[in-house]
Amino acid sequence: MNQRNPVLPFRPAGSSQSWQQYSVLVVDDEEGMRSFLQRTLANRCGLVEAAASAEEGRALFNRIHFDLIILDIALPGKSGVEWLDELREAGFQGDVILITAFADIDTAIHALRAGASDFILKPFRVDQILNSIRRCFDRARLVRENFVLRREVAELAGGVEGIVGSSEAITSLCQMLRRVASMPSTVLLQGESGVGKEVAARALHSMSSRAQRPFVPVNCAAISAELIESELFGHVKGAFTGASEAHHGLFYYAQGGTLFLDEIGDLPLAMQTKLLRVLEDRMIRPVGSTREIPVDIRIVAATNRDLAEEVRRGRFRQDLFYRLDVVNITIPPLRERREDVAALARHFSAQLAAQLGVPPVPLDAATLARLQAYDWPGNVRELRNLVERSLILGYFPVEALPEPPPAASPEGGAKAAAALEEVERSHILGVLAECGGNKSEAARRLGISRKTIERKCAQWGIAQ
Numbered sequence: 001m002n003q004r005n006p007v008l009p010f011r012p013a014g015s016s017q018s019w020q021q022y023s024v025l026v027v028d029d030e031e032g033m034r035s036f037l038q039r040t041l042a043n044r045c046g047l048v049e050a051a052a053s054a055e056e057g058r059a060l061f062n063r064i065h066f067d068l069i070i071l072d073i074a075l076p077g078k079s080g081v082e083w084l085d086e087l088r089e090a091g092f093q094g095d096v097i098l099i100t101a102f103a104d105i106d107t108a109i110h111a112l113r114a115g116a117s118d119f120i121l122k123p124f125r126v127d128q129i130l131n132s133i134r135r136c137f138d139r140a141r142l143v144r145e146n147f148v149l150r151r152e153v154a155e156l157a158g159g160v161e162g163i164v165g166s167s168e169a170i171t172s173l174c175q176m177l178r179r180v181a182s183m184p185s186t187v188l189l190q191g192e193s194g195v196g197k198e199v200a201a202r203a204l205h206s207m208s209s210r211a212q213r214p215f216v217p218v219n220c221a222a223i224s225a226e227l228i229e230s231e232l233f234g235h236v237k238g239a240f241t242g243a244s245e246a247h248h249g250l251f252y253y254a255q256g257g258t259l260f261l262d263e264i265g266d267l268p269l270a271m272q273t274k275l276l277r278v279l280e281d282r283m284i285r286p287v288g289s290t291r292e293i294p295v296d297i298r299i300v301a302a303t304n305r306d307l308a309e310e311v312r313r314g315r316f317r318q319d320l321f322y323r324l325d326v327v328n329i330t331i332p333p334l335r336e337r338r339e340d341v342a343a344l345a346r347h348f349s350a351q352l353a354a355q356l357g358v359p360p361v362p363l364d365a366a367t368l369a370r371l372q373a374y375d376w377p378g379n380v381r382e383l384r385n386l387v388e389r390s391l392i393l394g395y396f397p398v399e400a401l402p403e404p405p406p407a408a409s410p411e412g413g414a415k416a417a418a419a420l421e422e423v424e425r426s427h428i429l430g431v432l433a434e435c436g437g438n439k440s441e442a443a444r445r446l447g448i449s450r451k452t453i454e455r456k457c458a459q460w461g462i463a464q
């Protein structure tokens, strides 16, 4: 148990305090005080070390992590308060309890200003020092818990690698991807062309336990019906005319990883039957082989067709549909989550500008309003292409997009105000998302106060 300090006795069973995760350094030139504190704390804390001077203390401090230092003020050489000053300056964030026999009010004030957690007069009772230590450890525990919780909250609220957007649709997509990433289940991604199905599939893979193994995308629509079986399962030498060498299939390369069957709706019916068998038996048989090979692969399939409709029309096998439809995730088109347009445009602008080696094109409110008013039939891919064009041209070719709603008439004015509000909303939320939800950082970048962000979020009904 107490492997960190074999010299000290183990903490007795039934001891009420659980301070085993904490380490303490006692610095006092009085032998009696040192051994008293060591005896008192040895079976409560994970590690207790003692030193007779600040110099000796520093030698230990440089070797071992301490959560708490109990420090005498009157030491030979450097005083406890001087050492405390140095410790804080060097960035030590642990607790320091100062103990002294000669207290005057100035020393006490200086000590507390220098960052002492407590100040105790000698002689003290055991419960006095134990209470002081408990307060320090409770505070340290809260700081740790708070840190862990904040990270969890940030993770829950924040996005998933590679997926930009803070709309409700994208937030719940990220939540869903995170939830199913750890499961072996087959996932079916549906959505119009360009909505980000492949981005989602890659994110799913990178968050899964298979992340270190291959992610193999296959475009089922791009391989001819004659070749697809051999492409997927491989073939043996002489399996068919032209098969002069044995060939591994994509399933083989995806072993242990994820196979992304894109455009699954285009898979020929004969191949659908074979794929169904693989999903059921988890075995593949290369073309021309008599041997079956076990596969350990997670299948993620995607389609921009309505697969249930394809089943009704007899173009997709119902049993395969049910096999794939274990977890069904539909990504909505960009026109149904216009609030993502600003963040996506900024993301692509920064990313592509760096790739192309050109400066990003500024996105003014009028351009943004126009981008947001457009319906994006090609979804995120179309937006990405437009941003790329803007970088090449040096301006946003928005004139090619339809006019946003007019602003002249009274109701037009209201509409314009609403559009402006929307621009502001998505801009603020976009920056907030980029800052991982950190309002102070977002406020700094936006040049507005944190309070304003909080007020706006409340106004927009966004939970904080």
Ligand SMILES: Nc1ncnc2c1ncn2[C@@H]1O[C@H](COP(=O)(O)OP(=O)(O)OP(=O)(O)O)[C@@H](O)[C@H]1O
Residues within 6 Å of the ligand: 162, 163, 164, 165, 191, 192, 193, 194, 195, 196, 197, 198, 199, 200, 262, 303, 304, 380, 381, 384
């Ligand atoms: N939420 C997103 N965040 C960042 N980039 C995105 C997002 N959604 C899509 N993209 C980008 O948009 C482009 C199209 O995305 P993707 O290839 O994943 O779409 P798709 O749904 O697979 O389209 P298709 O059905 O045509 O194959 C890619 O360049 C991708 O990186």
Ligand SMILES: [Mg+2]
Residues within 6 Å of the ligand: 197, 198, 262
């Ligand atoms: Mg795709």
